[in-house]
Amino acid sequence: MRRDRIAEDIYTFSSDVYAQVTSGVILTTEGTIVIDTLPFPEETRQVLAFARERGKGPVRYVINTHHHSDHTNGNFLFPEAEVIGHRLCRQKMLTSGVRTLAEAKREQPELNEVELRPPNVVFEHDVYVHLGGRALCLTPLPGHTEDSIGVMIEGDRILFSGDAVLPVPHVVWGDPEEMIRSLKAVRTLKPESVIQGHGDLLLKGELVDEIESSIHYLECVTTKVRELVQKRAPTSALLEIDIESCGKSRVPLDGLVQFLHRDNLLALYHKYQAAERPRKPAS
Secondary structure: OEEEEEEOOEEEEEOOOOOOEEEEEEEEOOEEEEEOOOOOHHHHHHHHHHHHHHOOOOEEEEEOOOOOHHHHHHHHHOOOOEEEEEHHHHHHHHOHHHHHHHHHHHHOHHHOOOOOOOOOEEEOOOEEEEEOOEEEEEEEOOOOOOOOEEEEEOOOOEEEEEOOOOOOOOOOOOOHHHHHHHHHHHHHHOOOEEEEOEOOEEEHHHHHHHHHHHHHHHHHHHHHHHHHHHOOOOHHHHHHOOHHHHOOOOOOHHHOHHHHHHHHHHHHHHHHHHHHOOOOOOO
16 A cells, blocks of 8 residues: 655555545554544555554544445454544444445455444534544535545644545535535635545645636536436436536546546436426325
8 A cells, every 4th residue: 555644643545456545544642543444454454553563552543534435444453442433424334334345245255354333432513532632623524425524633734534525526425515515614624735535635735726626527517417407318418528528637546537427427417307307296
């Protein structure tokens, strides 16, 4: 895996196996905080080994930015830690997460040892985690999913955004309007740098343009898809909406963003199509 030092005692790990998903390690004088675990145990164990080798004390907290398995599968490898997440993160892991993990194990034997471990400390509004002189603000950033949060490291002004900030916004499980509000909230936070849920670090000088680009993208895809639905065009017409026409490059995440874009188009098409259907009169 790629490991980067972001600031003093703050590190990120980026998966070479799955879509450059990121995990963070914050070393303090009283123990370690891990932000998101990784989909495959072999990679999470590298994060764990680093935390134990370099940390001063055990991993005290694991923070999940949302419930998706690529951010939570490795939770079980930190039995000594409190796992923190949004209330909906715990709820979704205990419902859809059980089914999703069982299906994944049938397809990927390397996941057989994974044990579902949802957050045991939950919240709904801004909360702070304090450890060894560090203060972390956990704040809801819905849009990618209902339970998405960001983690701002006070002082350093470093934001672990989870999937609220990505090279291309992904709203298949969420809502584009909520995503736009969350992107504006990120801009208001004025972080010095942002660790995206997948992909490269964003520096302060890049952030404003990147957020504006993502807001434009969401406004563009929603407008174009609505127009096709209103014209009763078939789903094949979605192919006419290429990612560049909405202001995004197809290069990031080794080209995976093209698939995220297609996912968005299809999900929005079905959402708007369902909204167009006449409702049955009440009996």
